[in-house]
Amino acid sequence: MTTTPVPSLSLPGGVEIPQVGLGVFQVPDDGTQANVEQALELGYRHVDTAAAYYNEAGVGAALRASGLPREDVFVTTKLRNGDQGFEQALRAFDDSRRALGVDQVDLYLIHWPVPGKDLYVETWRAFEKLLAEGAVRAIGVSNFLVEHLDRLVAETDVVPAVNQMEVHPTFQQVEVQQRCRELGIAVEAYSPLGRGGDLDAPAVVAAAVDLGVTPAQVVLRWALQQGRVVIPKSLSAERQASNLDVFSFALSPQQVASIDALEAGVEGRTGADPATASFTQFRD
Template identity: 85%
Template sequence: MTQTSVPTVTLNNGVEIPQVGLGVFQVPDDGTQANVEQALEVGYRHVDTAAGYDNEEGVGAALRASGLPREQLFVTTKLRNGDQGYEQALRAFEDSRRALGVDQVDLYLIHWPVPSRDLYVETWRAFEKLLAEGAVRAIGVSNFLPDHLERLVAETDVVPAVNQVEVHPTFQQAEVQARCRALGVTVEAYSPLGRGADLGAAAVVAAATELGVTPAQVVLRWAVQQGRVVIPKSMSVERQATNIDVFSFELSPAQTAQLNALESGVEGRTGADPATASFTQFRH
């Protein structure tokens, strides 16, 4: 598997993002470097971390150890909820940039809207400054619901390039996805496998058998075939390799419809509710 095997999606500002990346949520920092190095050897060129994951240093160490040219790598990180606010966000970005050991971050996201604090618009203005200064190549959000997106677009100057949200067959967030498409915001799916819960669904298993691939490949193919960017997490080199190998087959319209039919609404959610989530993401 080489980087040329993974297509890119062009964001609304012209920046290209590899459609499959490696997520490192809940990967401990002391294991992150080995995990990311392994993924880069398999062919990944897109790594997604966050200040709240406490493993940016491990990601940065892997990027340096790989010897790959910086321009071949796409690095995403996210702002901690507790660091929202204009000046605080600018300071937090510098902490992330130092931890990663990079001059420029490819994509910087507001991790959660935290509407109870009402700071995400102010925070976004700091992100716009970072973009204008060239410290980041693209700015976006994560876990933003349609009303949060609408407010950003109405009150600020830059439309988010990405909204990274939980999307998988049993939790598809159709309204969020539709609003993103209408605004020109790329949907990036985290927990694209439903943290493994969706892999045993009969429709997924049947498609995997018919196509001669794994259930995880079926679910990831379902996502990329609909234009989403995905960031599956795995510590296993074998699963990393199969997770990125989803561009040599296609789901039929019938198979796609069967996966679409797995939607179960909020019952399928595995993460927090963005309308109420208010944790700071700082260690206690």
């Protein structure tokens, strides 16, 4: 267990989001409870799930089994693409809240913009309703590009608190991050290790050797020093603990710059392109 407290970033409305969380993407529901319980025992206080992961019930079971006060664990879930639209989004949120077994969700995200369906503005208005009613503490988006963010800001009332997006050394989405900063939107990095693909980069390995830490710790620290939230996924207790133990050292400006230089543009992307992604996220 880390001895250094995990700092938080401030979101609108006085909401504090721990800067390191546990992602449960692709964790089977029957293994999610044990995985999340393990993380909570190690000191994690932030768990990120989604309706599309089909493991919200496992997250909820872990919350109850942990014995921790509900307010001590920050819980994020996301709306499935196929549930976009005003009324459908409200129904889907109720399904997620029941699966999690919570009265209030800390952060609710539109998982993808799905611009081809042109429903994300209508969906966002449902999110604004949930926020106004107190069903959620903060609302945000995931995988939104500059044009999607700008349209939301122009056509709705509430600026997203968070944009959860793929960010790692070889795929930094610099323009999207810059627009988020301009709008006051926190950037939350998923796949922060590039699905492991960035850990062998010479700049990362050199920094790890110099600091006496692991390459994964170097990459996570790089993201944290630049003000992002990170949600690495791991089933291993050892790696979960290591991913949380990233606050007792710091990268030098030169080390940060050398990792920044790994940017490869779209060649570094490991996930789908938000400009064209249109999958429903329903199981077949």
